[in-house]
C-alpha cells in the first residue's frame with residue numbers, strides 16, 4: 062500500500078484498449094478515478110464502451126497500454142490467474158440480466174461467489190447463514206432461495222439474488238452493468254433502495270452503468286463516458 | 299464439491315441431449331464388453347473342446363484338417379488309417395491308451411462315429427471333465443447307440459428308440475436292414491460330442507460287411523442276425539486319440555508316427571492344432587473387436603460434438619463464472635469434469651446393460667451355440683477398459699474445452715450474440 066494519498070477505489074491512467082474483429086472499437090481513457098466509498102453512475106449511449114470499461118476494471122480483459130489500479134493494486138502486475146483471484150476477492154459484479162446459473166439454486170449461486178474468493182469467505186462465519194441474511198434483507202423468501210432453481214425466479218428476484226451474490230463477503234467494489242434495465246419502474250426503485258442500503262452496510266464503492274439519467278439523483282457523482290473516454294470505430298467489414 | 303454439484307445439476311438441466319449421449323456411449327460400451335465376453339467365452343470353450351489327449355493320429359493331411367474332422371466333425375478324412383497301423387501304434391511302449399474313431403456315416407444330419415468303450419473313459423473336455431450319461435449307458439449290444447445331448451433333444455429320442463444310419467454324409471441310402479437301438483444319452487458338454495451319434499466300431503463294420511462302394515452288394519445281403527456271427531474286426535479306421543505314459547515321450551512318439559514307413563500318417567498335438575485353428579478364426583475376432591472399438595470412438599465423438607454444440611448457449615454461464623473469478627483453467631476443468639461425469643455414468647450403465655443382456659441371453663446362447671458365458675465380476679482387464687473409456691472421453695472433450703478457453707479469452711464479461 063502506498064503511504065502518501067488516500068487510495069482510490071478505481072483509477073485509470075492513459076488506458077487504451079481495442080476490440081479487434083469485424084467492427085474494431087478502440088477506447089482511450091486518459092484519466093478516470095473513483096474515490097473509496099463513492100457511488101458513481103456511468104452514463105453513455107449504447108455501444109459507447111461502458112461494458113468494455115467495466116471489463117477492464119474487473120481485469121477480465123487487459124489494456125494494450127496504460128495503468129489500471131483497483132484498491133491500489135495494479136492489475137498489470139498480476140498474472141492472469143492472480144487477476145481472476147483478485148476480481149473474486151475484491152469486486153462484486155451484477156449484470157443487466159441472466160446473472161444466475163439457471164440450473165442452480167439461488168443459494169448456490171450466492172455461495173459460488175465465495176468459492177473463488179477466500180478473502181471474502183474469511184470475513185464470514187457461516188456462509189449459508191450470511192447468504193440467507195442477505196437474501197432476506199433483499200426481500201426474498203428462504204424457501205425460494207434454498208429449493209428452487211434460479212430459473213424459477215422472476216427477473217426482479219433474480220436481480221436481487223445477483224445483488225446478494227455481489228455483496229456477500231463485503232467486497233470493496235460493486236460493479237453493476239445496467240442492473241435495472243430489465244425491471245419496470247417500481248421494481249427499479251425498490252431494487253436501487255436495496256442495493257444502496259446493502260452497499261452502504263458493506264462499505265462498498267459502487268460503480269453502476271446506465272443510459273438512464275433519471276437514476277442519477279441517488280448517486281454521489283454522474284459521469285458521462287463521452288467526457289472521460291475517446292472512442293474510435295473502424296469500418297465495418 | 300460445489301462444483302461437482304453444479305456440474306451434475308447442469309447436466310440434469312440438459313437431460314435430453316445428455317441422456318441420449320449417455321445412452322449411446324453406454325450401448326457402445328456394452329457392445330464392446332459383450333463382444334469381448336463372447337470372444338473369450340468362445341476361445342475358452344474352443345480350447346476346452348478336447349483335453350487330456352496327447353496326440354491325435356490320422357492319415358497324412360493338414361493338422362487343422364485332421365483336428366476339424368476328428369474333433370469338430372467338420373470336413374472329411376481324405377484317407378484312412380489301416381487297422382494294422384493302428385494296432386502297431388497301440389502296441390508301442392509309450393502308448394498308455396488309444397481310442398479309435400471311425401467316421402463317414404450320418405444320421406439325419408448328425409455324424410455317426412464308431413468307437414470303443416474307451417472313448418467314454420478317455421475323452422475329456424473343459425479341463426479334464428469326463429463324459430456323463432444323462433440316461434442309460436454304454437453299448438451292451440452290437441446294435442446299440444449312444445446319442446449326444448443335442449441329437450437326442452433335437453430329434454426327440456428316448457432310450458430304446460430305433461435309429462437307422464445313413465451311408466455317407468449326404469446320401470439317401472440307408473442301412474435300414476440293420477437298425478440300431480438307443481442305449482444311452484450323454485449329458486450336455488458344449489462340445490461337438492453333443493452332436494454325434496456314437497456306435498461301436500464293430501457296429502460300423504457290421505453295417506458295411508455287405509456293402510461295396512456306395513451300395514449294398516446285390517443278392518449278397520447279410521441279415522442283422524447273421525452278421526453277429528461274423529468277424530467284425532475293421533480293416534481301417536479314420537483317426538485315433540492317443541494318451542502317452544509320460545508327457546516326455548509325446549514328441550518322440552509324434553515323430554515316429556509321422557515317419558511311419560508303412561503308411562503316411564500324421565500325429566498332431568491337439569493344443570497346438572487348436573491354437574493354429576483359432577489363429578484362423580481369430581481374424582474375424584480381431585475385426586469384431588476393431589468394429590466395436592470404432593463404435594465407442596463414434597459415441598465419444600458424438601459426446602464431444604454435443605458439448606461443442608452446447609458451448610454457444612452456455613457462453614452466459616461462462617461469463618458469469620468468469621465474473622465471479624473463475625480462471626480460464628476453471629472453465630476448461632468444468633468441461634472436462636462434465637465429460638468425465640458423462641463417461642463415468644455411461645461406463646456404469648454400459649456395464650449394467652451388459653450384465654442384463656448376459657442374464658437374458660445366456661440360456662439362449664448356451665442352448666443354441668453351446669457357448670457358456672460366465673457372469674462374473676468385472677475383470678481387471680474390463681475395469682481397465684472402462685477407465686480407458688473415461689480417459690478417452692476426457693481426452694476428446696479437450697476439443698470443446700479448448701474452444702471454450704478461446705471464447706473466454708476473447709470475450710469480456712458481457713455476452714454479445
Ligand SMILES: Nc1ncnc2c1ncn2[C@@H]1O[C@H](COP(=O)(O)OP(=O)(O)OP(=O)(O)O)[C@@H](O)[C@H]1O
Pocket residue numbers: 080081082084086105106107108109110111112113114272708709710712714
Ligand atoms: N467481445 C467483444 N468482441 C469484439 N467487439 C466487442 C466485444 N464487446 C464489445 N465489443 C465492441 O465494443 C463496442 C462497445 O461495446 P460495449 O459493450 O462496451 O458498449 P456499451 O456501452 O456497454 O453498450 P450497451 O449500452 O449497448 O451495453 C461495441 O462497438 C462492440 O461492438
Ligand SMILES: [Mg+2]
Pocket residue numbers: 111112113238712
Ligand atoms: Mg453494455
